[in-house]
Amino acid sequence: MARDYAADIADPIAREIVTNVGVWVDREVKPVASHYEHADEFPEPLVKGMSEMGLFGIKIPEKYGGLDLTFECYAGVCMELARGWMSLAGIINTHVLVGYAISEYGTEEQKQKYLPRLVEPEIRCALSITEPDAGSDAQAIKTTARRDGDDYIINGQKMWVTNGQRAGVYLVLTKTDPEAQPRHRGITAFLVDAGTPGFTPGRKLEKLGYKGVETTELTFDDARVPASQVLGGKEGRASST
Missing domain, CATH: 2.40.110.10 (Butyryl-CoA Dehydrogenase, subunit A, domain 2)
Structure with a gap:
């Protein structure tokens, strides 16, 4: 890795998640990023990998199935993803921000309707x-x-x-x-x-x-x-x- 983005994160769980994302980026993303970028191809296998790590639900409360981690953790995850290929950070970023907006400002009906479906995600x-x-x-x-x-x-x-x-x-x-x-x-x-x-x-x-x-x-x-x-x-x- 060019830099260990997890090193300054205090929470051990968050630090482990960012570290694991960095390992995944080195193994799975960097070897294929150039292909996807030049082909302008949506990276379905990489999105599946991000889903399996729970990254789409990183800011969604646990009661709705998410990880409910800090923005410090989320920032570390985005930096690791962008280190491998900037587009991966873009794919996840607006999803996480909308989910956070619903969890913070939505009605309970809106939270029940959307948040559980954003974790896997069933919908983006x-x-x-x-x-x-x-x-x-x-x-x-x-x-x-x-x-x-x-x-x-x-x-x-x-x-x-x-x-x-x-x-x-x-x-x-x-x-x-x-x-x-x-x-x-x-x-x-x-x-x-x-x-x-x-x-x-x-x-x-x-x-x-x-x-x-x-x-x-x-x-x-x-x-x-x-x-x-x-x-x-x-x-x-x-x-x-």
Whole structure:
């Protein structure tokens, strides 16, 4: 290894996990990373290996089947994965962040619905914030969600969505109050399931690097999403996530 990322981790369990990931990276990832990168091929065997180590559930509470480890441990895991091939860290990163958002801010119904399915994972996650005119300034998003009875109607476009074609659930930031001041008060996060009418994972975007993990655009054209899919159950809480 070029560096022992586990050395500075205090918790012995976390240290062992990061060490084991590093050994796996040297044995399984580094010999094949160049092939997957140049072929722009999704690395199914490597994803299976990450799943078998429990990495997709690393931040999910134990009561839902996860490992519930620290962010220090997770950071060490991501550094080891990226040491072998950056795309592996990308494949797991948005999944872990969405799972963490659900575990921290979701309703109990949302936790029961999703978290056990994210551990193996039965379904994968994508985080959808960026838009054609909004990158690092998340407050500038234009995708809107309008209340319509027991549902919301979402319209807009998202860009550069990692895992965009393979996800089963998308954490999508929208504007429910475009006139709110400060602007972040009008942002609401939704858990949008794959297959929702009016929601389309778009084309795969070509990149110079960071291959093997797809990056896509998303389109919402009067997508009807139940109000129960608002993360945390209340509008305007996306500024807390």
